Structure formats: structure tokens, C-alpha cells
Amino acid sequence: MRQAILDAAEGLFARHGFYGVTTRQVATEAGVDTALIHYYFGAKRELFDAVFLRRAEILNQERADSMAAYEAANPGAMTPLGVITAFIDPLIERSMTGGPGWKSYFALVAQVNNTPTWGGETMHRFFDPVVHQLVDTLKRARPEAEMTDLYWCYQFLTGAMMLTLSETGRIDQLSEGLCKSSDLEAVRARLYRYCAAGLEALT
Amino acid sequence: MRQAILDAAEGLFARHGFYGVTTRQVATEAGVDTALIHYYFGAKRELFDAVFLRRAEILNQERADSMAAYEAANPGAMTPLGVITAFIDPLIERSMTGGPGWKSYFALVAQVNNTPTWGGETMHRFFDPVVHQLVDTLKRARPEAEMTDLYWCYQFLTGAMMLTLSETGRIDQLSEGLCKSSDLEAVRARLYRYCAAGLEALT
DNA sequence: GCGCCATTTCATCACATGGTGAAAAAAGCG
């Protein structure tokens, strides 16, 4: 039941945001009583945090491993493209093969990422260590780069990446079917190079 | 009063999103009665659209003019950097000198941009023409580029740009004060080159 | 002053909201 509640909450929060979802909707979707949500998670916000944490832990582990593996395999010969690929690819992979729960999750993170009041603080709580690992690894790949530039690069990267992973369907409508949000192979073929080239241009 | 309501709604929607704001809060903030909101705008969603439309019109005009002026000044010698600068700079300029209302507005657009269900549709309704102008102009600057690549470039660009313009404070916390969300000159010095280099790398 | 209009306030409705405590059911265990 605990997992069923998390799954239902994840999907709903992803579609309508924190305030756009009621505990009753979550309960109905999960097929349980409203009170059960409070029994397991307490207040609504704590449920949200539980949803957020569940996959964040997995993601942080995979990304840390991915970057560490890349660095170990290319001692002294790291490129920004390689580091960035190691940083992003675990997410693309999960989105492509992890099932609909992961798609919802990324849409959720994208919203939080762009939420002013508590979004920055939430991202900070769950994702800061792995981002610092990215920036530090990039610094080792390009020692002459300024830290400020690297942080800005991360900002641009995460904005582009999360919007793309959230698959809002905007690009489908805009390009009149030429591009498809769901075509993550097309993203893979472009996003990494895009971000790497941007970084090279700034350093 | 009409403007006061729009201002209050804009600030609140930007901070808490559509569902995170009640008509009563808007009324209190604007110093008017709840019923007045319905008198002027009808349903809550129509109020939201009115907020969204007010500055979208200004923005679309300025961006269209900016890109047209660039093209007129550089016949046959356009660069992606120039086109992208002409596309983004009006927003940066407004955010820097337009007052707090504009800052709220960009935070609002950033959220809508990342909203799955109705976000794509809303962006489509208000901003599609000027984006098509961007893509078409880029195509004239780089005729050999594929349209699909240009659309993806726009997707990455808008993700990076809107997250940055929403000034969530995340980069401040992440970089421990090294970078400041509010330092739009720092953004100007980096974002244009970043996006232009990304585009060149894909074409 | 007076009628006419747009604007603003007031009182209120029907319903949704997050949350709670007690009771019921199910599961673990000798």
C-alpha cells in the first residue's frame, strides 16, 4: 500500500504540481482511504518529500557511479563531453527503460527546479552533492576553467535537460510533428554535444 | 483597480503557481474584494490568462522587432550568436530594468514552460509566432542546418533561459555565493555564447 | 438635486480541503 500511495502521488504531483493535487485524489488513485496517507506519511508535504526522495536516492547513486567510472576509465584524459554524458545519461536511460513512474518523476523534478520559493531549497536538499561532484570533475577535466563559469554551465545544462526530460509536448506542437518529446534517442544525439560545446565556448 | 489586481495576481502566481494561490489572497494583496476579481476577469483561470497575456504582447513585439532589426542590419551575414542575442536580449533587458513585475512574470513563464498538462498548450497559444520567427531566422543564417536540429536547439535554449530568468536562487546556494541569480550581466556574458556554441555544434 | 451608469462591497452558497480520533479488520505469534 505504501508503494501504491507513492506511485499515485508521484503521477498526480507530476501532472498538476503540489498544490494542484488533493490528498483525496491521491487516495482515490491509489485505491485507499484518505486517512491511510496520513498514517504512513503525515502531512501532505511529507508525502511529497517521500515521493521526491524515493528515486532521488537511486539517481544520485547511479550518477555518482557513472561519473566515477568515467573518470577511472579516462585518467588524465577527461573531456567535458565525456563528463557531461556520464552526468546526464543515467537519467535518459531511466526515462527510456524505467517505466512511466520515472517519466512522472522527471516531470516532477522539472517543476520543482523552476519553483521559486521552495524549489531551490528542495533541489539543494536532494541533489547538491552529485552536482558538486559534476562541477569538481569538470574542473579536473578543464583546470583552467573558472568555477563561476562551471556553475553557470550547470545552470544552463539543468534547465535544458529537465525541460526536455519533462516531455511537455511543447516541441511536438511547435515543430508540427517534426520533433517528438518522447524521442529520447534524438535528445541523446544532441543534448550532450550541445552542453559540451557551450561549456567549451565559455572556458 | 484592474491593474492592481493583475499586479497582485502576477506576483502570487509567480511565487506559488496557479493552484497555490486563492482568489482571496489575490484580493487581499490587491486591497479589493473577492467579487471584484470575478467582475473584471470571470473565473480564476481567465485571470491567469489575463496576467499571462499582458506582458506576452509587449514581449512578442519587442522580440520580433529585435530580430527583424538584426536581420536588416546584417543582410546575408547573420550569425547564430547574433540571432540568439536578438531573441534573448529583450527579456534580459526587461528583467534588469523593468521592475519587480517583470521578474515575477518571468518566474511565472518558467513554471508554465515546465508544466506538463496545460503548460505546453499555454506556451503555444502565447509565444509560438515569435519562436517560429526565431527558427526561421536561424535557418536563413545557417541554411544547411536541419529544421529538427533547430527546434531542439530552441528547446534547450528556452529551458536554460527560463530557468535562469526565474532566479530561483538555486545557483546562489549551490555555488555558495560565487554566482548570483540576480546578476544578469553575468548571464548576458555567458548564455548567448553558450547557446550559440551549442547550435554550431549541432549543425 | 436627479437619474444613469460602471464600479465596488456585502452576505452567502454549495462544496472541497487537510487533518484527526476511534473503531474495525488483518496479520504476526505463542
Add this chain to the structure above:
DNA sequence: CGCTTTTTTCACCATGTGATGAAATGGCGC
């Protein structure tokens, strides 16, 4: 089986929600 503990349901509360229609207020030409 009996007993305890965990899990699930039920009934309910206080408050907040978007929205409405009637009444009051204000400005303005005459």
C-alpha cells in the same frame, strides 16, 4: 485458539474554496 500489534476504514471537524446575486457607492452630465 487467544493475544498483541500493525494496518485499514469510518465518521467527522474546522476551515478554506471559487463563485454568485443583491445591494450599496461613486462619478457625471443635466
